[in-house]
Amino acid sequence: MFLCFYVFMLMFKLLKTSNKSKARLTRLTTPHGLVDGPFFMPIATKGAVKNLTADELKGLGAQIVLANAYHLFLAPGSKLIKKAGGLHQYMNWPGPILTDSGGFQVFSLSKIRKISEKGAEFSEPSSGRKYLLTPELSVQIQKDLGVDLAMAFDDVIGYPASKEKVKLAMERTSRWAKRCLAAREQGNKRTKEQNKSILFGIIQGGVYKDLRLKSAKDLTALKFDGYAVGGVAVGEPREKMKPILDWVVPLLPENKPRYLMGLGRPEEIVAAVKEGIDMFDCVIPTREARHGRLYLWSSGKRQPLLPSSEQRLRPNQLKGKFYQTINITNSRYKTDLSPINQTNLKQYSKAYLHHLFATNEPLSMRLATLNNLKFYLDLMVRIREDIKAGLL
Amino acid sequence: MFLCFYVFMLMFKLLKTSNKSKARLTRLTTPHGLVDGPFFMPIATKGAVKNLTADELKGLGAQIVLANAYHLFLAPGSKLIKKAGGLHQYMNWPGPILTDSGGFQVFSLSKIRKISEKGAEFSEPSSGRKYLLTPELSVQIQKDLGVDLAMAFDDVIGYPASKEKVKLAMERTSRWAKRCLAAREQGNKRTKEQNKSILFGIIQGGVYKDLRLKSAKDLTALKFDGYAVGGVAVGEPREKMKPILDWVVPLLPENKPRYLMGLGRPEEIVAAVKEGIDMFDCVIPTREARHGRLYLWSSGKRQPLLPSSEQRLRPNQLKGKFYQTINITNSRYKTDLSPINQTNLKQYSKAYLHHLFATNEPLSMRLATLNNLKFYLDLMVRIREDIKAGLL
Numbered sequence: 014m015f016l017c018f019y020v021f022m023l024m025f026k027l028l029k030t031s032n033k034s035k036a037r038l039t040r041l042t043t044p045h046g047l048v049d050g051p052f053f054m055p056i057a058t059k060g061a062v063k064n065l066t067a068d069e070l071k072g073l074g075a076q077i078v079l080a081n082a083y084h085l086f087l088a089p090g091s092k093l094i095k096k097a098g099g100l101h102q103y104m105n106w107p108g109p110i111l112t113d114s115g116g117f118q119v120f121s122l123s124k125i126r127k128i129s130e131k132g133a134e135f136s137e138p139s140s141g142r143k144y145l146l147t148p149e150l151s152v153q154i155q156k157d158l159g160v161d162l163a164m165a166f167d168d169v170i171g172y173p174a175s176k177e178k179v180k181l182a183m184e185r186t187s188r189w190a191k192r193c194l195a196a197r198e199q200g201n202k203r204t205k206e207q208n209k210s211i212l213f214g215i216i217q218g219g220v221y222k223d224l225r226l227k228s229a230k231d232l233t234a235l236k237f238d239g240y241a242v243g244g245v246a247v248g249e250p251r252e253k254m255k256p257i258l259d260w261v262v263p264l265l266p267e268n269k270p271r272y273l274m275g276l277g278r279p280e281e282i283v284a285a286v287k288e289g290i291d292m293f294d295c296v297i298p299t300r301e302a303r304h305g306r307l308y309l310w311s312s313g314k315r316q317p318l319l320p321s322s323e324q325r326l327r328p329n330q331l332k333g334k335f336y337q338t339i340n341i342t343n344s345r346y347k348t349d350l351s352p353i354n355q356t357n358l359k360q361y362s363k364a365y366l367h368h369l370f371a372t373n374e375p376l377s378m379r380l381a382t383l384n385n386l387k388f389y390l391d392l393m394v395r396i397r398e399d400i401k402a403g404l405l
Numbered sequence: 406m407f408l409c410f411y412v413f414m415l416m417f418k419l420l421k422t423s424n425k426s427k428a429r430l431t432r433l434t435t436p437h438g439l440v441d442g443p444f445f446m447p448i449a450t451k452g453a454v455k456n457l458t459a460d461e462l463k464g465l466g467a468q469i470v471l472a473n474a475y476h477l478f479l480a481p482g483s484k485l486i487k488k489a490g491g492l493h494q495y496m497n498w499p500g501p502i503l504t505d506s507g508g509f510q511v512f513s514l515s516k517i518r519k520i521s522e523k524g525a526e527f528s529e530p531s532s533g534r535k536y537l538l539t540p541e542l543s544v545q546i547q548k549d550l551g552v553d554l555a556m557a558f559d560d561v562i563g564y565p566a567s568k569e570k571v572k573l574a575m576e577r578t579s580r581w582a583k584r585c586l587a588a589r590e591q592g593n594k595r596t597k598e599q600n601k602s603i604l605f606g607i608i609q610g611g612v613y614k615d616l617r618l619k620s621a622k623d624l625t626a627l628k629f630d631g632y633a634v635g636g637v638a639v640g641e642p643r644e645k646m647k648p649i650l651d652w653v654v655p656l657l658p659e660n661k662p663r664y665l666m667g668l669g670r671p672e673e674i675v676a677a678v679k680e681g682i683d684m685f686d687c688v689i690p691t692r693e694a695r696h697g698r699l700y701l702w703s704s705g706k707r708q709p710l711l712p713s714s715e716q717r718l719r720p721n722q723l724k725g726k727f728y729q730t731i732n733i734t735n736s737r738y739k740t741d742l743s744p745i746n747q748t749n750l751k752q753y754s755k756a757y758l759h760h761l762f763a764t765n766e767p768l769s770m771r772l773a774t775l776n777n778l779k780f781y782l783d784l785m786v787r788i789r790e791d792i793k794a795g796l797l
Contacts, residue, residue, distance in 0.1 A: 059766060060760065060766075063767055065768065066771075066772075088764055093739075096740075096742065097742050097754060347481065347485075364481065364495075367481075368481040369452075371480060371481070372476075374451055375456045376456060376458065378767065379456070379458075379767075379771075
């Protein structure tokens with residue numbers, strides 16, 4: 014089944030839907046190039062993937078990276094980046110960029126914050142300086158950065174939280190969503206050339222079915238270019254996360270991209286793809302690399318991408334099926350002269366990487382990051398191959 | 406003037422001697438390739454140049470790298486590296502490698518050490534474990550590493566030190582030099598194929614003319630493949646360093662490579678080249694990079710490589726002549742959108758690198774290191790060009 018939709022200027026193609034699951038093969042056309050889905054976005058929060066250059070990312074097969082409006086607004090400032098010719102030029106990344114709006118960072122990083130209808134008042138952790146981040150300002154920041162895909166500013170709430178609080182934040186997110194859409198139109202003639210503020214709505218509602226359904230209904234009534242499921246992986250047990258996609262995805266339009274924010278482990282990504290999700294980002298591959306945890310394909314013959322729907326959110330049961338993780342700092346690797354992996358780091362031994370970590374050589378984190386991102390990006394290649402081949 | 410000497414199996418060619426100074430164009434042929442001199446060796450103490458891969462080093466124009474026998478003996482162990490196929494394979498560096506013998510590290514790093522005629526007893530700083538590093542062991546370590554150029558194990562002494570102490574250490578260095586040469590022959594048939602322990606003697610003697618002359622005389626009477634001037638930059642004022650080359654170089658054989666250990670700033674390298682030195686290593690470009698200090702060519706037309714012999718050891722007078730240093734962490738660079746340099750990092754602005762340092766992004770140190778090593782390696786290219794053109 015080949016369908017083609019034009020969503021404003023964001024061209025989205027649904028190339029195939031699986032017969033075995035809700036998995037989709039998709040293609041996004043952005044001002045900075047194509048992105049084949051399902052896809053994973055390496056995290057370049059402050060305008061750089063930790064330890065890597067943009068050239069290396071390209072070499073790993075990254076199609077798109079994720080940066081953060083909150084962080085770049087604080088440093089070096091979105092106006093400076095605008096003056097530099099936009100974030101692409103500033104960070105030397107020629108491909109598409111998505112920015113998160115800052116809603117999650119206001120929730121997770123700010124010590125003092127006061128959420129009002131107007132926006133989120135917070136103090137910068139280092140300087141103590143006060144800021145008011147509004148939906149309008151968040152959209153403006155993302156316009157100044159010149160990113161390909163922008164996110165609406167949402168009111169994120171952690172777990173646990175009372176249903177009443179989650180409801181208030183969800184409703185506010187819906188009201189802010191309208192303000193983001195209005196701000197998007199401001200001073201931005203949506204001609205083909207100026208197509209620089211493709212906007213995604215973010216569905217909230219915590220672990221409560223009726224709130225998730227209401228949020229999805231509110232946001233899909235608005236003309237967003239794509240939809241994200243937010244407010245997951247904010248502290249709730251993994252099994253509480255499981256039903257959220259079952260509730261929300263059926264309400265999402267088929268002709269727009271779907272993004273599950275902040276997840277996850279490989280088996281969680283596979284599971285979410287089978288639920289119909291197209292877009293992912295996660296700190297896991299890069300953050301765990303810096304602590305020496307490596308993601309590796311299982312050796313021997315190619316294993317099917319699991320889990321089944323019953324297993325998908327219990328990673329401990331699943332490890333070792335199609336992949337394994339190892340901690341290279343473990344002393345057992347001191348004398349292991351086998352290659353780090355069979356793809357991009359076969360010229361280095363595990364013993365060498367162990368030594369680099371043991372002696373605090375900065376190259377250690379870089380090689381581990383190269384391994385993990387290569388694994389995650391190859392995982393997405395395999396997912397797309399398996400959807401195409403009717404295996405997923 | 407083209408001369409060609411075969412020094413054991415180390416082929417050394419003196420391609421040209423300048424008419425204007427004692428500067429020399431040289432070529433070393435090692436088991437892992439050619440090295441054109443004068444040359445600079447980036448420092449890969451523990452088997453990695455900090456933040457960089459071997460591929461990047463190659464791309465910067467590095468011909469040879471320097472590693473350290475003391476550090477690699479302690480971790481991961483020279484026997485393990487031997488098992489891994491040698492240091493070249495272990496660190497994925499296909500070109501020539503020189504190792505320092507560990508004499509300087511015993512002097513500079515060990516908390517508790519006892520120097521006897523037998524060798525240097527020291528405790529490893531982290532574990533407290535005791536070791537006895539002898540001339541024989543140092544040579545064996547370097548054989549196990551399989552390096553192209555090895556250094557004799559010397560008794561290094563700091564500044565200030567009494568002349569008596571410096572004399573004792575210098576005399577011991579001469580006795581240890583003989584033991585290194587004897588150890589080099591042990592179990593190592595010097596066939597063409599097994600040519601893996603080309604050995605350099607290290608001239609000591611501190612800031613005392615008679616001791617330096619004696620050391621040079623002692624060592625040049627032995628059949629080393631090359632000679633190094635050691636025990637400089639160990640705390641003495643720069644002007645005390647100046648005469649050492651004037652004393653020592655005239656005593657060195659013309660047909661062997663000459664290595665000034667651990668120096669220096671660009672103008673010091675130029676000055677030493679003019680004194681007839683062929684080989685350099687220094688932590689300055691990599692260490693200062695990690696603190697945000699960048700070495701940059703002066704803008705505008707190509708400036709002659711200075712200093713004159715009067716100026717050469719007073720760096721502050723000379724800065725800004727053919728190069729400048731800047732501290733990229735200075736707030737003035739926050740909004741400086743000009744490129745980092747005009748060679749290998751023109752795609753990044755100074756403002757971007759400032760931002761990476763300001764936000765503790767690890768890519769900051771990597772880009773600064775790429776800048777500084779490129780500068781140092783290009784400096785050596787310019788030095789060789791200038792000797793060839795009769796300008797130096």
